[in-house]
Amino acid sequence: MNNKQLRKVRIKEIIRDNIISSQDDLLKLLRDEGFSLTQATLSRDLKKMKISKVAYTDNTYRYIIPKDSPSKPKSGNRGFVSLDFSGHMAVVRTLAGYASPMAVLMDNSPSDLFIGTIAGRDTIFVALNENNINHEKFRIYLENLLSDNED
């Protein structure tokens, strides 16, 4: 294991075991352990590891390790297969059985972009808002819904 990999492992451990509220905090701890690096490198490491600062309930900021961080196969898009459009209708194809829960997800994240969904076994019809038809935005909406919201 080279220095970079070792460093990354320690970064995760430190963040798991400490309250870190800035990159400089973390930088100091790493340097105390003998690592030699700068904030710039740390910023890059954290980006690669998807570790980021979030607001905590105690009104402070902390760095946290995302729950799904450990190289999760991106195939886990909740059964998503494809998205196509037909006029005012978006058609989402899913793996067998996934259409209904995905439609429920959408129903629970309402948006101006659509006015309703109906799901079969592996297909969802989404009635888009005729005053606000924007395929690209709907695609982004769905992408965010499916990737931001893992179990």
Add this chain to the structure above:
Amino acid sequence: MNNKQLRKVRIKEIIRDNIISSQDDLLKLLRDEGFSLTQATLSRDLKKMKISKVAYTDNTYRYIIPKDSPSKPKSGNRGFVSLDFSGHMAVVRTLAGYASPMAVLMDNSPSDLFIGTIAGRDTIFVALNENNINHEKFRIYLENLLSDNED
């Protein structure tokens, strides 16, 4: 609904439907809609809402709504709600819409413990193997099924 609350609602919607990579991005969109505020206020709003910038797989940063946000459905165990038994039948309750995919999961992980499943919207009936009725084992089977593999 006063201006602040309205603004916060819109912030969530905008982040859900767009790719936002800085507070200034968001600020511009809000101002386009007629909101009058500064980056400082936005920073405070986002802190309160626990919305933060995270590294995305495409090597960019995006603001995202945290997973446990109230607008997202709570789905810790893949929509699982409860498990009960009635004679040779196990009855699994799920969140609305989750019954079918969960039954598919079970069908794809066959076991001597049951001989078939049938799913409605939020309920699965599982016909247990009458030669091998063991409620506790089935509970463990289901527990493992729901916690093991990723989506």
Add this chain to the structure above:
DNA sequence: CTAATTATTGTATATTTATGCAATATTTTT
């Protein structure tokens, strides 16, 4: 109503984080 209290916001700025570029180091190719 008026005063007191609390909440919201902007300004200005400090703090924090990200990145272009050049230098080094590492790995791969020949």
Add this chain to the structure above:
DNA sequence: AAAAATATTGCATAAATATACAATAATTAG
């Protein structure tokens, strides 16, 4: 091994974000 290609890093700084403080607005108490 040398050359070429790729990756890692620091430096300097740009870009982005958070916050102290003061002002203003809204709410509550008397």
